[in-house]
Amino acid sequence: xAQPEMTSLERVLTTLRHREPDRAPLxxxxxxxxxxxxxxxxxxxxxxxxxxxxxxxxxRARYGHDCIYTxxxxxxxxxxxxxxxxxxxxxxxxxxxxFIRSPEDIGRLEPPDIKAAPCLLKVLRAIxxxxxxxxxxxxIIGVVMSPFSLxxxxxxFAGYIELMHEQPEFFSRLxxxxxxxxxEWANAQLEAGATAICYFDPVSSTTIVPREMxxxxxxxxxxxxxARIKGPTATHLASGRCLPVLEEIAQTGTAVIGVSxxxxxxxxxxxxxxxxxxxxxLNGIEMRRWxxxxxxxxxxxxxxxxxxxxxxxxxDNHGEIPWQVTEExxxxxxxxxxxxxxxxxxxxKDYAGS
Amino acid sequence: MSDFVRIREEFEQALLLVNRVSALNVMRKAxxxxxxxxxxxxxxxPVMEKxxxxxxxxxxxxxxxxxxxxxxxxxxxxxxxxxxxxxxxxQPKMAxxxxxxxxxxxxxxxxxxxxxxxxxLQNFGRTEVxxxxxxxxxxxxxxxxxxxxxxxxxxxxKQVKAKLVESGSDVKVVxxxxxxxxxxxxxxxxxxxxxxxxxxxxxxxxxxxxxGIGWPSLK
Numbered sequence: 001x002a003q004p005e006m007t008s009l010e011r012v013l014t015t016l017r018h019r020e021p022d023r024a025p026l027x028x029x030x031x032x033x034x035x036x037x038x039x040x041x042x043x044x045x046x047x048x049x050x051x052x053x054x055x056x057x058x059x060r061a062r063y064g065h066d067c068i069y070t071x072x073x074x075x076x077x078x079x080x081x082x083x084x085x086x087x088x089x090x091x092x093x094x095x096x097x098x099f100i101r102s103p104e105d106i107g108r109l110e111p112p113d114i115k116a117a118p119c120l121l122k123v124l125r126a127i128x129x130x131x132x133x134x135x136x137x138x139x140i141i142g143v144v145m146s147p148f149s150l151x152x153x154x155x156x157f158a159g160y161i162e163l164m165h166e167q168p169e170f171f172s173r174l175x176x177x178x179x180x181x182x183x184e185w186a187n188a189q190l191e192a193g194a195t196a197i198c199y200f201d202p203v204s205s206t207t208i209v210p211r212e213m214x215x216x217x218x219x220x221x222x223x224x225x226x227a228r229i230k231g232p233t234a235t236h237l238a239s240g241r242c243l244p245v246l247e248e249i250a251q252t253g254t255a256v257i258g259v260s261x262x263x264x265x266x267x268x269x270x271x272x273x274x275x276x277x278x279x280x281x282l283n284g285i286e287m288r289r290w291x292x293x294x295x296x297x298x299x300x301x302x303x304x305x306x307x308x309x310x311x312x313x314x315x316d317n318h319g320e321i322p323w324q325v326t327e328e329x330x331x332x333x334x335x336x337x338x339x340x341x342x343x344x345x346x347x348x349k350d351y352a353g354s
Numbered sequence: 355m356s357d358f359v360r361i362r363e364e365f366e367q368a369l370l371l372v373n374r375v376s377a378l379n380v381m382r383k384a385x386x387x388x389x390x391x392x393x394x395x396x397x398x399x400p401v402m403e404k405x406x407x408x409x410x411x412x413x414x415x416x417x418x419x420x421x422x423x424x425x426x427x428x429x430x431x432x433x434x435x436x437x438x439x440x441x442x443x444x445q446p447k448m449a450x451x452x453x454x455x456x457x458x459x460x461x462x463x464x465x466x467x468x469x470x471x472x473x474x475l476q477n478f479g480r481t482e483v484x485x486x487x488x489x490x491x492x493x494x495x496x497x498x499x500x501x502x503x504x505x506x507x508x509x510x511x512k513q514v515k516a517k518l519v520e521s522g523s524d525v526k527v528v529x530x531x532x533x534x535x536x537x538x539x540x541x542x543x544x545x546x547x548x549x550x551x552x553x554x555x556x557x558x559x560x561x562x563x564x565x566g567i568g569w570p571s572l573k
Contacts, residue, residue, distance in 0.1 A: 088506060090506055091506025091507075092504065092506075094454075094455060094504065095456060096456060097456055098456065152457075156457075156459075157420075157458065158420060158459050158462045161420050161421065161459070162424075164417070165417075165421060206412065206415055207409075207412070207415065207416060208415055208416045209415045209417045210370075210414070210415040210418055213415070213417065239532065239536065243412070244412070262412075262535075283537070284536075285532075285536035285537040285540070286536065286537045288505070289537075289543075322505045322506075323506070324505065324509070
């Protein structure tokens with residue numbers, strides 16, 4: 001028998017307890033699409049907290065998904081550190097040239113003061129206003145870059161990998177600076193009204209560093225950092241693989257793991273079951289060209305594999321849906337998530353996949 | 355005759371542990387008994403390909419590929435210095451570029467892999483569409499490799515290709531990067547002539563593309 005309809009927050013909390021809610025929660029992690037809703041450029045959209053508040057509310061009204069996502073853009077933290085942000089008309093803002101140009105620069109670096117960073121204050125203001133609008137009906141998901149992954153934008157990927165292998169002292173100092181900033185930034189968002197913090201940590205993925213390196217670095221840093229964040233956290237590896245380190249990720253204190261389209265939800269669920277809620281793993285890159293039938297099949301496959309027993313939130317695999325994904329596809333995802341996501345998932349017993 | 359099987363195993367281990375000294379020692383031993391170009395072909399190239407295949411399977415990480423590529427590039431530069439008569443012999447003019455992003459890792463890995471495989475290519479660094487098209491024409495580039503991280507940048511390849519075709523260029527465009535890995539149709543959508551899922555596949559793909567324009571590959 002179908003359960004009475006839950007609020008989005010109740011739905012999410014139930015699945016986080018590894019129990020079956022009324023239906024599988026859907027997180028459409030939409031950022032730039034708010035600009036489409038308001039008919040303004042991406043740069044203008046992110047220039048005011050009010051725009052993002054209006055955009056998020058309209059997106060939720062249109063698609064009926066189960067979260068408010070206060071992620072502006074990945075390099076908003078880089079902006080606070082004094083780096084450059086490049087805006088485009090048809091894609092996410094990107095970080096400009098790295099501001100750490102040599103390991104020696106790390107010795108002179110100091111983390112930014114959140115209260116003196118207009119770009120961060122704008123995010124906090126958006127969270128406060130959204131909390132005032134939605135109350136406890138729907139979770140508000142704030143975002144931080146992990147201390148271990150932020151250096152990709154601070155100093156470039158190649159320079160960072162070399163630092164990790166060849167300059168342990170500068171690496172340690174950078175991690176200490178980033179940890180302090182990350183904890184303060186996460187807690188400021190929680191104080192502003194965020195329900196939980198998404199801890200983006202793609203460098204901890206085994207796509208990027210081997211398991212042995214993760215255990216010495218990203219794992220230890222995540223344990224230390226998450227322990228100081230005063231609220232629930234979800235770790236997201238932004239399309240990177242996690243299966244070889246999934247047990248360890250569960251030990252970092254996170255409740256959720258955002259998983260890749262390159263890994264099988266069934267295999268992930270076997271390891272994560274009862275310990276971590278899986279968030280994913282619709283392929284955001286392919287999504288731009290999906291037909292309605294392909295979108296529905298993708299939704300059904302994901303729910304069939306990871307939905308039974310709860311501990312699953314349907315979402316994309318990267319943590320941000322590309323600008324090129326159409327309203328039509330998003331509506332199909334939203335409608336089919338309701339159609340096939342209702343518990344109990346009896347249909348999945350005979351479902352062989354598409 | 356060298357025992358290339360054993361040498362390859364030792365070399366692979368040294369690279370995966372990011373042990374430059376050990377990799378150099380293995381290389382020195384190999385060069386003591388075989389010509390440099392043969393060591394590149396029989397040791398460096400197959401080991402880089404094997405490491406790349408490991409990434410594709412999920413058993414090897416990108417950081418290991420990057421550091422392996424850097425070590426191999428340094429070692430091959432030592433035994434086949436730029437300008438060496440056997441390096442890049444008769445190859446077409448090649449260049450590699452990143453479109454718009456500041457994420458250079460993929461490009462750096464492919465650049466190192468190709469140079470470690472004995473090819474020569476120009477490094478255009480970060481470029482934008484018109485700048486890239488202009489440089490390709492001015493330099494007479496025949497094979498252009500483009501690396502992207504963001505979907506938006508990947509879609510810009512279509513403009514690059516269209517502008518090159520419009521200008522009468524028959525340059526072969528090979529693309530790579532995360533968007534092309536996650537959507538195996540994307541390279542065709544943007545009009546590229548080839549793509550690789552891993553950086554080390556660049557060696558094979560460039561050889562294939564070059565084969566198509568009448569240049570014999572190294573292997």
